[in-house]
Amino acid sequence: MEAPKERWSGSDAGPVVRPYALTRGRTRPRGPAFDLVAILVATSRPVDRRTWLSREQRRLLDLCRRPSTPADLASRTDLPLRVVEILLDDLYRYGLIEELPQAVQSQETGRPDPTILMRLLDELRRL
Template structure:
């Protein structure tokens, strides 16, 4: 019979924590919509007295010392992308991270990626 400790630790995975436990039950970010390639950087501010940061949020804040995307941060922390997006939106709400403005390519002002490039990326992914 398994002991309670064995249920919460995977042989190869280590401690198992459900994503909803990390996000306190939330499934969507509040405030800022954080997509895969949004560049975020720490503002250098310290959290207020009433702000409690989880271990995961402190780790994300540490990694955001250099501009990073949610996709990279999810990879670096081994957290699901959606969890990272929710935690980053919280950090943004606290004023601890901000979006890095990206320069617009010459001749384009829509702020949207070129559909031809997206289709090419999609085609290459399908080949994998």
């Protein structure tokens, strides 16, 4: 007797496009990867009509209209963090996003700033 064949439908089937297809085969960013808690924001620079952006890159750019971290973006887009890092690297190289500087240490004490640590803890809890 032949076993019945399983049929997957909807989200059970898994991703339609493999991660390497989203990154055009790249497995690493071309430059240094962003820190997980680096705050990224979209610049006011318009997208050049010669610059081709994937649907995922457009979504990331839209999400970066408000300051976001790579960890947040990966969570919101439901993409693997490494894929998000590579796509963000492209957006950074096109000048469409920038990293906001963060003061990690307090100027007075030279110790880690409690405000930054609390934000980090909040971001980790969201994950």
